[in-house]
Amino acid sequence: MSSLITLNNVFKNFQRGREQVHALNDVNLDIQSGEFVAVVGPSGSGKSTLLNIIGAMDLPNKGSVIIDNQDITQLKEKLLTQLRANTIGFIFQQFFLQPTLTARENILLPTLFTKNKVPESRVDELLQQVGLLERASHLPGELSGGEMQRVAIARALINKPKILLADEPTGNLDSKNAQAIYSLLDELHKEGLTIITVTHSNELAARAEKQISLLDGEVVNNQNNKMQASA
Amino acid sequence: MNLFTLSLKNLQRRKLRTGLSMAGVAIATAALFSLLSFNTGFDRALQEEMSNSGIHMLVSTEGCPMEAASLALHGGEIPKFLDGRRLPEIRNVPGIRTATGMLIFSLIEDEGKAIYFYGIDDAYQDLKPHWKIRGEWFTGPNSIMLGTEAARVEKRNVGDKVYFPGIDAEFTVSGIIERTGSEDDGFFFLPLATAQKVFKKEGKLTGVGVSLSNVEDFEKVKGKIEMLPDVYVVSKDQIMQQIMSITGSSKTLMAAVLIIALVVSFLGVINTVLMSVFEMIREFGYMRCIGASPAHIFFIVVFETLMICMAGGIFGVIFGMTFASLTDQWLHDLLPYAPAGRFIIFDPLIMLASVAFATLAGLLAGIIPGLKAAHASPMEAVRNV
Numbered sequence: 001m002s003s004l005i006t007l008n009n010v011f012k013n014f015q016r017g018r019e020q021v022h023a024l025n026d027v028n029l030d031i032q033s034g035e036f037v038a039v040v041g042p043s044g045s046g047k048s049t050l051l052n053i054i055g056a057m058d059l060p061n062k063g064s065v066i067i068d069n070q071d072i073t074q075l076k077e078k079l080l081t082q083l084r085a086n087t088i089g090f091i092f093q094q095f096f097l098q099p100t101l102t103a104r105e106n107i108l109l110p111t112l113f114t115k116n117k118v119p120e121s122r123v124d125e126l127l128q129q130v131g132l133l134e135r136a137s138h139l140p141g142e143l144s145g146g147e148m149q150r151v152a153i154a155r156a157l158i159n160k161p162k163i164l165l166a167d168e169p170t171g172n173l174d175s176k177n178a179q180a181i182y183s184l185l186d187e188l189h190k191e192g193l194t195i196i197t198v199t200h201s202n203e204l205a206a207r208a209e210k211q212i213s214l215l216d217g218e219v220v221n222n223q224n225n226k227m228q229a230s231a
Numbered sequence: 232m233n234l235f236t237l238s239l240k241n242l243q244r245r246k247l248r249t250g251l252s253m254a255g256v257a258i259a260t261a262a263l264f265s266l267l268s269f270n271t272g273f274d275r276a277l278q279e280e281m282s283n284s285g286i287h288m289l290v291s292t293e294g295c296p297m298e299a300a301s302l303a304l305h306g307g308e309i310p311k312f313l314d315g316r317r318l319p320e321i322r323n324v325p326g327i328r329t330a331t332g333m334l335i336f337s338l339i340e341d342e343g344k345a346i347y348f349y350g351i352d353d354a355y356q357d358l359k360p361h362w363k364i365r366g367e368w369f370t371g372p373n374s375i376m377l378g379t380e381a382a383r384v385e386k387r388n389v390g391d392k393v394y395f396p397g398i399d400a401e402f403t404v405s406g407i408i409e410r411t412g413s414e415d416d417g418f419f420f421l422p423l424a425t426a427q428k429v430f431k432k433e434g435k436l437t438g439v440g441v442s443l444s445n446v447e448d449f450e451k452v453k454g455k456i457e458m459l460p461d462v463y464v465v466s467k468d469q470i471m472q473q474i475m476s477i478t479g480s481s482k483t484l485m486a487a488v489l490i491i492a493l494v495v496s497f498l499g500v501i502n503t504v505l506m507s508v509f510e511m512i513r514e515f516g517y518m519r520c521i522g523a524s525p526a527h528i529f530f531i532v533v534f535e536t537l538m539i540c541m542a543g544g545i546f547g548v549i550f551g552m553t554f555a556s557l558t559d560q561w562l563h564d565l566l567p568y569a570p571a572g573r574f575i576i577f578d579p580l581i582m583l584a585s586v587a588f589a590t591l592a593g594l595l596a597g598i599i600p601g602l603k604a605a606h607a608s609p610m611e612a613v614r615n616v
Binding site: 052055056057058077078081082084085086089090092094096098099100101105108109110112113114155156159 | 232233234237240241243244513514517518519520521522523524525527608609610
């Protein structure tokens with residue numbers, strides 16, 4: 001496996017009123033292609049900030065972030081947009097489905113912003129994969145929470161990204177629907193997709209092959225679950 | 232699916248708000264369409280009416296040209312009278328094709344409605360070659376001719392008798408003038424001598440309508456008539472200019488109200504779209520995450536605004552056309568010296584200009600919300616979770 005994401009001495013500070021918040025403090029990470037990584041830690045530990053930086057949504061104050069061989073701190077906005085469109089897929093706790101678009105149209109949404117030609121068969125394939133082929137023409141209002149998140153996952157995959165970033169993907173779901181999402185993420189991981197998820201769910205974290213624990217903006221634990229299990 | 236359909240579907244999310252904004256634009260556009268149509272239609276109607284009057288100049292007693300304008304168009308009553316002896320003198324001026332004496336009087340009926348009597352002599356027929364008379368011209372001193380509208384209101388036909396208690400006189404309808412589309416439709420025409428007698432103005436005239444053999448001789452003829460005592464000559468063009476300057480202030484006032492309506496509607500659209508942008512800022516942030524550029528987001532918002540305004544513009548023109556007759560009636564009642572005929576005309580150029588204006592306003596109204604949305608950072612998607 002080769003390095004897909006590398007963070008070197010990354011610092012990220014925020015100004016919250018008069019207070020300076022050190023969201024990330026000298027973070028160093030190396031994530032290999034095809035890894036399934038769970039980022040865990042208490043609220044305010046810097047998990048989401050880390051995910052935002054890995055997703056090229058935000059830039060660090062200091063340090064370098066190499067994603068798919070590109071240092072995002074050196075990229076202009078246009079190239080960052082292209083990187084997000086083609087290399088990274090995003091899933092959030094809020095599904096961000098367009099309420100007036102059908103499941104199929106929502107899945108196609110990212111293609112409106114790229115020059116990628118995506119055949120209809122690709123959408124069918126994704127709908128099949130997330131188990132919603134029969135619900136393709138339904139509006140989000142007609143879908144359950146779990147179904148909406150599965151549409152969001154299919155949408156994140158439409159441009160065949162190398163990385164799938166998930167911010168609390170099961171945070172709004174009941175346990176049954178959460179199980180369906182866990183299984184789906186497992187399946188995608190087995191297909192070779194690199195998945196990084198921020199989660200408070202112990203079950204999801206346990207399914208990942210690597211856990212990165214953050215506390216007060218610092219990586220306090222970066223361990224391989226399988227190794228830990230075998231130990 | 233493309234960005235256009237995405238924008239259109241976004242509009243469906245806020246049907247009531249979109250509908251209200253569209254209605255605001257439609258009302259403003261209807262007002263714009265009506266004003267533009269009115270400006271063209273009023274001048275055209277005035278021109279037509281002046282042409283139909285057949286008069287090149289009007290001779291009255293010395294006085295205000297506004298009174299002359301009123302006389303020419305409305306049959307308005309003027310309290311000053313021209314000496315009837317001027318009529319043959321004017322007829323003797325070289326270059327005059329026809330000179331016809333007129334005496335105009337109004338009578339207030341019991342219901343408070345004014346009816347206008349127009350005392351005319353036979354020469355008046357030369358000024359109205361387009362008149363089609365059902366029945367015939369005056370058959371005697373006690374005959375009367377009615378305009379179409381006057382006949383309809385009085386429910387009289389050819390051969391009927393009509394009695395006016397205000398002057399205690401009865402006349403026999405000799406003819407009804409078929410619809411002309413001018414003020415003539417509402418007049419009661421009497422033989423000049425009869426009118427002078429009934430209204431106790433023997434030997435008096437309200438004015439003399441003059442038609443020239445050659446319009447190029449206007450100044451020469453005018454100069455000669457003005458040499459006669461106590462006469463005031465006003466040309467057709469002067470009357471038109473006078474009326475236009477009188478209505479000019481009304482037009483300016485209407486234009487000012489319209490500008491306010493347009494600005495309010497414009498700000499309303501900006502406010503509506505801006506509110507939507509604030510509500511959707513996280514969605515725009517998410518779109519930025521999945522590859523939308525600021526230009527994509529700007530386009531989505533501006534296109535939505537454009538659609539609201541373009542649809543509002545089209546509905547506005549339809550609305551303006553649907554209620555054109557009501558607007559016409561209102562303007563006729565509102566404006567002094569309004570000529571007969573329709574003001575609101577269906578000019579495709581005006582329709583197109585009105586819709587184009589609304590569309591352009593939409594384009595401009597979309598800029599501020601569009602820029603606001605385009606600046607949405609991908610971070611908006613995860614903010615305040």
